[in-house]
Amino acid sequence: MDNSVSSQDSLVSVRNLSFSRGDKIIFDDISLDFERGKISAIMGPSGTGKTTLLKLIGGQLFPDKGSITVDGQNVHKLRRTELYNLRKRLGMLFQSGALLTDMSVYDNVAFPLREHTHLPESMIRTLVLMKLQAVGLRGARNLMPNELSGGMARRIALARAIALDPMMILYDEPFTGQDPISMGVLVHLIKSLNNILGLTSIIVSHDVHDTSAIADYIYVLSGGKIVGQGTPKEIQQSDSEWVQQFMTGAADGPVHFHYPAKDYVDDLMSVGKRY
Amino acid sequence: MIRILQYLGKSTRTSFTKLGRATYFLLQTVSGIPSVLLRPRLLLNQLYSVGVLSFLIITISGLFVGMVLGLQGYYTLSDFGAEETLGVMVAASLVRELGPVVSALLFAGRAGSALTAEIGLMKATEQLSGMEMMAVDPIKRIITPRFLAGLLAMPLLAALFSAVGIIGGQIIGSGLLGVDEGAYWSQMQASIDFHDDILNGVIKSIVFGFVTSWIALFEGSDAIPTSEGVSRATTRTVVNSAFSILGLDFILTALMFGE
Numbered sequence: 001m002d003n004s005v006s007s008q009d010s011l012v013s014v015r016n017l018s019f020s021r022g023d024k025i026i027f028d029d030i031s032l033d034f035e036r037g038k039i040s041a042i043m044g045p046s047g048t049g050k051t052t053l054l055k056l057i058g059g060q061l062f063p064d065k066g067s068i069t070v071d072g073q074n075v076h077k078l079r080r081t082e083l084y085n086l087r088k089r090l091g092m093l094f095q096s097g098a099l100l101t102d103m104s105v106y107d108n109v110a111f112p113l114r115e116h117t118h119l120p121e122s123m124i125r126t127l128v129l130m131k132l133q134a135v136g137l138r139g140a141r142n143l144m145p146n147e148l149s150g151g152m153a154r155r156i157a158l159a160r161a162i163a164l165d166p167m168m169i170l171y172d173e174p175f176t177g178q179d180p181i182s183m184g185v186l187v188h189l190i191k192s193l194n195n196i197l198g199l200t201s202i203i204v205s206h207d208v209h210d211t212s213a214i215a216d217y218i219y220v221l222s223g224g225k226i227v228g229q230g231t232p233k234e235i236q237q238s239d240s241e242w243v244q245q246f247m248t249g250a251a252d253g254p255v256h257f258h259y260p261a262k263d264y265v266d267d268l269m270s271v272g273k274r275y
Numbered sequence: 276m277i278r279i280l281q282y283l284g285k286s287t288r289t290s291f292t293k294l295g296r297a298t299y300f301l302l303q304t305v306s307g308i309p310s311v312l313l314r315p316r317l318l319l320n321q322l323y324s325v326g327v328l329s330f331l332i333i334t335i336s337g338l339f340v341g342m343v344l345g346l347q348g349y350y351t352l353s354d355f356g357a358e359e360t361l362g363v364m365v366a367a368s369l370v371r372e373l374g375p376v377v378s379a380l381l382f383a384g385r386a387g388s389a390l391t392a393e394i395g396l397m398k399a400t401e402q403l404s405g406m407e408m409m410a411v412d413p414i415k416r417i418i419t420p421r422f423l424a425g426l427l428a429m430p431l432l433a434a435l436f437s438a439v440g441i442i443g444g445q446i447i448g449s450g451l452l453g454v455d456e457g458a459y460w461s462q463m464q465a466s467i468d469f470h471d472d473i474l475n476g477v478i479k480s481i482v483f484g485f486v487t488s489w490i491a492l493f494e495g496s497d498a499i500p501t502s503e504g505v506s507r508a509t510t511r512t513v514v515n516s517a518f519s520i521l522g523l524d525f526i527l528t529a530l531m532f533g534e
Contacts, residue, residue, distance in 0.1 A: 058408050087410040098405030101397075112409045115416075160409075 011036045011168060011200045012057060017066035019049070019056065026052055028224035029066070034217075039194050039201040041211045044221035045246065045255065050204040051095075053221075054170045057202070058092060059083050071167065088116055091161030091169040095176060097153035099145040105132070105156050106141040112163045131159040135189060151182025158189060168200040169193070175207040187214055208247055212236070220246060222255070297493045304492065307412070307419035317420040325386045325421065326428030330435070332385050333378055337436035340373055341365060341443025348444070349452045361454050362463035365444035366437075370467065370476045371532070374437035376524050379483035382429060383516035387491035390421055391512040394495025395505035403496070418496065422488045429484025430477050437476070475531045482523060487516045 010033040019027040026049035034040045042050050055061045057068055059075045068075045073086060099108050109128045113119060119127070132138040135155040145153060154174065161169055174186055191214045194201045205211045212218065212232035220228040220235065220243050228235055228243035236247060245253030261267065311318055348364045394417070397403050403413040441463075448454040467473070491512045498508035 055404075060404065060407060084410040084412075087408055090408065092405070092408040094401045094405055096401050098401040100402055100406075101400070112411070115409070115411050 009036050010034055012068065012070050012202070014053075014057075015067050015069075017056070017068065018064045019052065019061070020064055021052075025224050027063075030221075030224070030226050031066075032219055032226070032229075034200065034202055036200050037194075037198060038216040039190070039203065039214055041203045041205060041215035041218045042221060043205060043208070043211060043218055043246070045206060048221045048223070050206075050221065051172050054092065054172055054202070054204055057170065058087065058090060088112075088164055089167045091164075091166040093154065093157050093161050093169060093171045093174060095173045097145075097150075097157040099148075099153055099157055099160070101145050103145075104141070105137070105143050105145070105148070108145070108156060109141075109160045109163055112160065116164060127163065131163055132156075134162070134193070135159045136185070149182070151178050151185065154178075154182075154186065155189065158186075158193075162193065162197065165197070166199070168202070171201065171203040171205075173205055174203060175205055175210050183210060190214060208249070222246075293497075296497065297489070300493050300496065301489055303414050304419050304422050304489075307415040308423065310415050311419045311423060317416070318423055321420045321424035322428060325390070325424040326432065329382060329385050329428070329432055332381055333432045333436050334439050336377065336381055337374075337439035338443040340377060340436075341369065341440030341445075342447045344368060344373075344440065345444035345447030345452070349448060349454065358448075358452075358454050359458040360462050360466075361444065361448045362441075362459035362461075363466045365448070366441050366463045366467050367472060369437040369440040369444075370472050372476075372524070372528070374440065375433045375476050375479040375483055376520060378433040378436040379429065379480065379487060379520045380517055382425075382432060382484070383487045383491070383513055383520065386425065386428075387487050387512050387516050388509050390425075390488070390491040391495040391498070391509045392505060394418070394421075394492060395498035395500070395508050398496060398498060399500035399502070399505060418492050422492055425488030425491070426481065426484050429487070430480040433476065433480035433483075471532075475527075478531075479524065479527050482527065483520050486519045486523065490516050490519065 012034040014032040017027050017030050042053060044050055056063055062076055070086060106128055109131055110124050113124050113127060129138055132141055135158055137152060137155055175183055187210050190201060193199060203211060215232055218232055218235050219226055222242060228238050228240050235243060242254040245255060251257050344365045348361050349358055352358045352361055406413045445459055449456040449459050494508040494512045498504045
């Protein structure tokens with residue numbers, strides 16, 4: 001086993017994971033390792049179950065087969081209270097931000113602190129302002145979530161995710177639908193938070209350019225399998241046709257432009273049928 | 276023929292699994308009650324939005340229902356020269372039936388639909404999932420406080436509905452149609468029994484509050500997380516609550532007042 005060495009210092013290791021939804025197989029016997037202190041990325045086209053993988057790591061979904069260990073604990077064998085204790089050490093950034101819409105920005109960031117600690121309000125205030133300062137939005141603390149732009153909402157959600165000083169942050173499509181400036185801000189934030197706070201980051205994304213700029217290691221998923229893995233450089237030079245199509249964004253290749261259908265000419269000639 | 280059987284089998288199975296999910300959901304909700312009682316602030320906030328904000332619709336509807344009862348009752352009773360018993364008629368119909376039933380129907384429309392839409396949208400915008408990842412149990416933090424609030428608010432709202440209705444009946448009966456005011460109140464006092472009438476009415480409204488909150492919260496958290504799914508769930512809340520309220524009312528009435 002060549003991966004027994006790397007699993008020594010990996011924070012999350014996924015072993016022989018299989019997962020299906022109904023008839024659709026999402027993961028077919030895959031194994032991945034995410035190293036401590038590094039930024040790892042999971043890439044692949046939409047619908048390959050990248051978000052599902054994050055939910056499996058967070059213990060919100062159960063695998064059909066295989067195991068996931070986070071910091072030495074098998075996520076799906078934990079009891080409810082143990083799982084909740086583990087989750088306190090994980091931060092997750094949802095694609096939508098998932099801010100609580102009935103609370104102000106300040107209260108959103110204070111939410112995990114108020115739920116899980118018995119700190120006095122004065123200390124919570126200090127902590128909240130520090131986290132907001134880290135994402136550059138200390139001045140936005142009195143706004144409500146519906147007054148924020150998409151990029152700001154994601155940064156607030158990031159401040160909330162680091163409120164309890166987690167050991168790891170899971171990012172679900174952090175770059176989708178961002179303008180170039182907020183994209184740059186997020187890329188910078190993810191990188192600097194990871195290095196300054198000594199976090200481990202897992203990014204799920206299909207944004208090739210920005211993700212390879214900050215990731216230390218990349219897994220490329222497709223059709224329930226790992227089709228490529230390595231450092232960004234190795235991925236770029238991969239000889240897998242599939243990986244090349246994904247990285248360059250070619251319209252046709254191993255992933256076909258056309259959805260499976262019967263022959264085009266036959267289809268056009270079959271007059272009289274409605275569909 | 277086979278098709279029909281298949282269809283019947285499939286729909287029976289889906290509705291039974293849904294009932295199972297709903298029961299499991301209820302058990303989870305109830306098991307969260309102790310932790311909510313330790314944080315009464317959560318409950319108070321919900322009592323405000325579920326109960327206090329329903330005040331106006333309940334008061335106004337109660338007043339009008341009482342006034343209609345006063346009018347209709349007077350014309351029927353005066354045929355027999357029994358218009359002095361108008362107070363009894365108005366109070367008995369309100370306390371036993373109309374108070375609990377109509378206020379529960381209004382509650383399902385006003386508060387139940389709002390609960391379903393709120394929970395459904397929280398699910399659609401990943402707020403519930405986000406809470407879970409922050410190690411906060413959404414059942415304890417979101418669902419149970421709303422459930423308890425519905426349970427507590429319903430009997431109070433029904434009582435308010437009946438009280439306002441009785442005043443409405445009095446305004447029409449003695450203010451407009453000339454029934455003796457003393458007779459209106461004293462006849463009522465003499466015939467309405469605390470245990471048989473008032474307590475049974477309160478029991479009814481507690482049952483309705485329980486069922487309506489349960490349906491509303493379950494439909495919300497079981498909703499398909501899209502705008503269409505939430506809108507369907509909201510409709511189902513109102514329809515299913517109305518059916519359950521009216522059906523249960525029949526059963527409870529038969530149990531309580533049938534000899």
